[in-house]
Amino acid sequence: DAGVIQSPRHEVTEMGQEVTLRCKPISGHDYLFWYRQTMMRGLELLIYFNNNVPIDDSGMPEDRFSAKMPNASFSTLKIQPSEPRDSAVYFCASSLRGGVNEQYFGPGTRLTVT
Amino acid sequence: ILNVEQSPQSLHVQEGDSTNFTCSFPSSNFYALHWYRWETAKSPEALFVMTLNGDEKKKGRISATLNTKEGYSYLYIKGSQPEDSATYLCAYTSGSARQLTFGSGTQLTVLP
Numbered sequence A: 001d002a003g004v005i006q007s008p009r010h011e012v013t014e015m016g017q018e019v020t021l022r023c024k025p026i027s028g029h030d031y032l033f034w035y036r037q038t039m040m041r042g043l044e045l046l047i048y049f050n051n052n053v054p055i056d057d058s059g060m061p062e063d064r065f066s067a068k069m070p071n072a073s074f075s076t077l078k079i080q081p082s083e084p085r086d087s088a089v090y091f092c093a094s095s096l097r098g099g100v101n102e103q104y105f106g107p108g109t110r111l112t113v114t
Numbered sequence B: 001i002l003n004v005e006q007s008p009q010s011l012h013v014q015e016g017d018s019t020n021f022t023c024s025f026p027s028s029n030f031y032a033l034h035w036y037r038w039e040t041a042k043s044p045e046a047l048f049v050m051t052l053n054g055d056e057k058k059k060g061r062i063s064a065t066l067n068t069k070e071g072y073s074y075l076y077i078k079g080s081q082p083e084d085s086a087t088y089l090c091a092y093t094s095g096s097a098r099q100l101t102f103g104s105g106t107q108l109t110v111l112p
Helices: none
Strands: A006-008 A012-013 A017-024 A031-038 A040-048 A053-056 A066-073 A074-079 A088-095 A109-114 B005-007 B010-014 B019-024 B030-038 B044-048 B055-058 B062-067 B072-077 B086-094 B106-111
Touching: A006 A088, A012 A053, A017 A040, A017 A088, A017 A109, A031 A074, A040 A066, A040 A074, A053 A066, A074 A088, B005 B086, B010 B019, B019 B086, B019 B106, B030 B072, B044 B055, B072 B086
Parallel strands: A012 A109, B010 B106
Antiparallel strands: A006 A017, A017 A074, A031 A040, A031 A088, A040 A053, A066 A074, A088 A109, B005 B019, B019 B072, B030 B044, B030 B086, B055 B062, B062 B072, B086 B106
8 A cells, every 4th residue: 555645745734725745544444534744733633534524624723624524535724824824744544443553644735834 | 631741842863772661641530542554745643543451562662551540651762774754643532432532652763
């Protein structure tokens, strides 16, 4: 298996632009998680899905952030409009059966908003 | 304890030294405790998942123990090597929750 795939690996954009981050989980995994890593807050959970359904989006910072999972093999995290404070590394992770099994993390997308 | 707390925040040891760090978590409604290893510029990789009080897990020179009644887990590294340098994260999940709450990590540097 190729593991969790994220794209792009790096994204540089200007303030106000729309940014879309993509994730392909490991085949067969039923949970998908989006995290954000910053120096100030460490690794924080933004949203997670179970069987393509969003379960908890309480970590999404504000309405500018949205996430979808149209099928079991694809998810997107969209920021519109982007702001400099959104600059961070965004990780996608997937797991089988949630909390009792380990999560497999993708390589992350480093987002820079200027 | 309301959140996951890890100590120390950072640690420098000499090659060959053994070391350990602590993860504290809420003891009520415990479900699972995870340890991850996170190297700089890479993504976190799972080391262990533990669910039962008294669990001990081992992978090579790294081992972990779990005490769910008092809410702590220890990670041990025997004979540290420079390649062990990384941030070690613990994460906790409770009850019916399926998401993890991560600690802030212990950053280990092993000096040659």
